[in-house]
Amino acid sequence: MSFMKGIVSGLAGALLATAAWASEAHVAPATDFAKSTVKQWISNDTVINAVKAQNAKHAGLSQGDIDNMDKDWRAQTDAGSKPMIDAVLSNALSGYLRQQKDSTQGLVTEVFVMDNRGLNVGQSDVTSDYWQGDEAKWQKTYSAGPDAIFVDEVEMDESTQTFQSQVSMSIVDPATGEVIGAITVGINVDAL
Secondary structure, three states: OHHHHHHHHHHHHHHHHHHHHHOOOOHHHHHHHHHHHHHHHHOOHHHHHHHHHHHHHOOOOOHHHHHHHHHHHHHHOOOOOOHHHHHHHOOHHHHHHHHHHHOOOOOEEEEEEEOOOOEEEEEOOOOOOOEOOOOHHHHOOHHHOOOOEEEOOOEEEOOOOEEEEEEEEEEEOOOOOOEEEEEEEEEEHHHO
16 A cells, blocks of 8 residues: 555656646746856857857758758667767767756756757757757747747656756857857756
8 A cells, every 4th residue: 555655645746846847937947047057158159159150051051951961860869870960969069068067967957059040059968850940949049039048848858757948048149249049958947
């Protein structure tokens, strides 16, 4: 009987936690974290230079090109050979993002930066897709202007068994004030 009580108690706790996060209690602290910490990350030259370089490199891409790149990325996530993924994970920006993630002692679960097309420029961990341009994390930041911050709803991450949310914000070129890309940071809301 105590086994069943444990299960019921665990489920009740999960439901209460989900209800609490569903009320968007995470939005204010996630926004504060973005303004105080993530904003510093995205003002770093490593981020700005990498995004600007990829924007120039990808200026001529068609939507068909983007779709093909995304298809290749998705296929590589389960493949033995991952040249496209390895190239992104080994670049200087990805190294910088891993350092920032590690410095948060478990608060941040992932970080990735996107260009002006919504394509990954650098990331701390492998994402399931290469093109984020069709998702709210990019559309509600890059397309919304230089001060945009978007905090997504909380979801249970199966791999870590933690409640997580993503906070995204626009990346601005300090020389021009123009939006050049976006960043998404996964946050363990239990650690907020």
